[in-house]
Amino acid sequence: MTIDWHPTASVETLRERAQLLGEVRTFFAERGVLEVETPILGHGGSTDVHLDSLSCDALTPAGRERLWLQTSPEFHMKRLLAAGSGPIFQLARSFRDGEVGGRHNIEFTMLEWYRPGFNLEELIGETTALIRALLPHDPGPTRRRRYRELFEQHLSIDPFQAPLTTLRERAARHGGMAMDDSARDDCLDLLMSHVIEPQLGIDGLDVVIEYPASQAALARRHRDAQGEWVASRFEIYLRGTELANGYDELTDADEQAARFAADNAERERIGKPLVAYDKHLVAALCAGMPQGCGVALGVDRLIQLALDKHSVAEVMAFATPVC
């Protein structure tokens, strides 16, 4: 049997990739955003119930310790913000166990940046400007799409008010699977990914806003025009692909610690391994992190779309199956 040792991206593509990464750095240099490098390994990992972290045992001055490969550079970057770094960005290698597919790779490059003092609208403006700067063609107009309106338009249901039985029934129909035990958010996620996402970013850049408060993760919450609690976050879609995920960042240490604990409680309930939460982050938030917004952007996906490739593997030197 012959072993295929070749890269999954052509050398020509890797040249174009390097060019685009150079443009990212120029974009931020012109705006006075500092490039930083933070560790891939950390004492804390992501407790997010839907993210699986990798870890390794490292010999440190404290003895054998379990260190977590970061699922994003978020925690370390927030500690820099608390230390008074001002606006920062990073092109960070990030790791998510089990995620391999046309748009996923276990090890990938995340572009993450933080803007102290920015509100969500200002960060949406900057994020769409960066995406447009990297695309060879005009993707069409930028449109704000409220989560609620998307569900009303594509599924004729109100995601906040519809009874759980209705959500389960619709999710089961579109997914071709039993959803009888599924939670509200799981049904909404399925409908979002199966029905709505493929329709997003087709003739424009779609910015989805006002997610249910239950999907806030590390974002603040506010009330929408209907008085419903929603998450202060956005996602940007182009050609059915989620490119970026932005937050009006949570800066309350107690609330953060409570969400970590709730994540681990849910992990225990569904039989997933517990993850050591980042005590350093909670301590940094206690000391005080400036209010502001941050966003994570999947660089490999953006390069894939900019170069008109079919999968992220085609823009990575060696994708997971041959790494």
Added chain:
Amino acid sequence: MANYSTNEFKAGLKVMLDGDPCNIVENEFVKPGKGQAFSRVKLRNLITGRVWERTFKSGESLEGADVMDLEMEYLYNDGEMWHFMKTDGSFEQYAVDKKALGDTEKWLKEQVAYTVTLWNDNAISVTPPNFIELEVVETDPGLKGDTAQGGSKPATLSSGAVVRVPLFINQGEVLKVDTRSGEYVSRA
């Protein structure tokens, strides 16, 4: 049979779904922004040939199906069953019923090798070779001199299949036919 978890799903894997053996055609890993991961899977039901689209939560698993594709030569039809013989030198024979044979019935020719799919050692489907050479047993007389493109007419082949052929083809000629599209390719 072993169980396969969603992260092991890949094209060509044979699994059991709703009691029928299926072939995975495509597996797409889907993960909404902050939600749980899914596998969107296209499977071909090997009994009915129908393609199903199903979604599985990451980590769910399906039982493997004991399905094998074997090359076998067509021997004869006894009026009820069609008989095939393995080409591996074992002379082992399998009887195939009309349901499993399906559309392949019209492409049968003795001593030609077909792919017979076995599930728990029973034949469930028969796939003809992509190209097969068959004799024309009935067609309107050929038009002399008409070798140009354009016109076509129906011709019945020795296996029973009816294909569109150019006007210059005559009864008794042997033709090369594409069994996937059912189209005439050339004179053999």
